Amino acid sequence: MKKLMTVLAGILLSCLLLQAQQYDVLDKVNADVRKSYGMEGPHRLDEFGTLSKAPNGYKPFYISHYGRHGSRYAWNSKTYSFIRDVFKKADKKGLLTPYGQEFAAKYMDFFEEPYINTGDLVPLGFDQHQAIGTFVYEQFPQVFKGRKKVDALSSTGQRCIVSMGAFVTGLMSGNPKLAVRMQSDHMGMGIIAPPSAPRAIRKTFKGQKDTPDMETPESFFQRTCNPQEVLDKLFTDSSFIAEMEKDEEETFLDQLFELLCGYHNYVKEPLFDDLLTDGQRLKFWEAASYYSFYSDITARYGVIPLLQDMIDKAEASFDDPNRAAHLRFGHDYILEGLVTLLNVNSMGTIPAKPEEAKYWFQNYNIPMAATILFVFYKNKKGDILFKVVLNENEATLPELTPVTGNYYRWSDFRNWTDKLMAEHPEIK
DSSP: OHHHHHHHHHHHHHHHHHHHSOTTHHHHHHHOGGGGGGGGSBOOGGGOOOOOOOOTTOEEEEEEEEEEOOSBSOSSTHHHHHHHHHHHHHHHHTOBOHHHHHHHHHHHHHSHHHHHTTTOBOHHHHHHHHHHHHHHHHHOGGGGOTTOEEEEEEOSSHHHHHHHHHHHHHHHTTOTTOEEEEEOOSTTHHHHSGGGSOGGGOOOBTTTTOOOSSOOHHHHHHHHHOHHHHHHHHBSOOTHHHHHGGGOSSOHHHHHHHHHHHGGGTOOSOSSTTSSOHHHHHHHHHHHHHHHHHHHHHHGGGGHHHHHHHHHHHHHHTTOTTEEEEEEEEOHHHHHHHHHHTTGGGTTOOOSSGGGHHHHOOGGGSOBTOEEEEEEEEOTTOOEEEEEEETTEEEOOTTSOOSBTTBEEHHHHHHHHHHHHHHSOBOO
């Protein structure tokens, strides 16, 4: 009987894993072009989910949060200036195709404002976080009753600080009496963005710098995307670009695809959407998503200080009836690292082949203003459950066995994370 139960449990687990895989992901991206914008695309305010009711006898009492800043201009001015410089040189050499001339003319008219505002939050970014803050209050009003304390910590980047203010505005629209404290300083970067913290407080963990035993993103892109086809649409001869790329961290096509995806955060018109065919867009999206996944196979261990902070502050709040929430506002690569570290929705699963990465990890799940909540519940006995809400939809933690639905025991989570962190200690 015991052997039979073990076999059945294995079959059940296999079924659950298969269910977690999204074999139709390319169909989803093809059906909704906005998904192809990936991590550079805006948060979908039309995709807020309906959250489940708490198990009988449990009430929400505390929330731990991490949010990526809202929609912004490109984070790196080179995204704009390198594309400009390539088109200028091509024009000077007479190497633009007729379509390339049209594209370049539109780009030159478009270029100045986003270039000057590189990295800054755009109005949509404020709206996103204000809406999310309102959503959190409306879903969990009992957590925010009276003069409850809310601490908010932001990265030092302008886009994160303004996002924090927008979220708090939305939260306080439900209860202006909340005791909110907002903070942004360089010491806080050790929590908000540990790999980018000042060197004096930066930490490295076992496995964080290991080289992944998988095909590199550059190789995957060249093998699957046929990039020359896109270059030939713009230039009669694109060989000059290779010389210009020697001093650049990214290639022209990397920057161009980032532009194609990101400008939708601040321009409503489809200025550049006709450059790629539907098939090309799918391939470029898959390569960009694979790049994000590949980067986080080991880099995820760099967010352990964030995880430790979330654990410590949550447990310190369990016996504090005046504490409602800790909010954190940071960046895509940190939230991406956290969800892969915890294998949220199986996003940290390492596939057998690069082509299978898209079935587990999709970078459109970390858009501008992406948000993760740990919502804690307590019964009269003091037993604590929690659930994870990713982008306003309930998420799963496949490493744990739920008590019911998407609700997990905090003690189970702590046992699992203790083991995880023991296996990846700080390198002194």
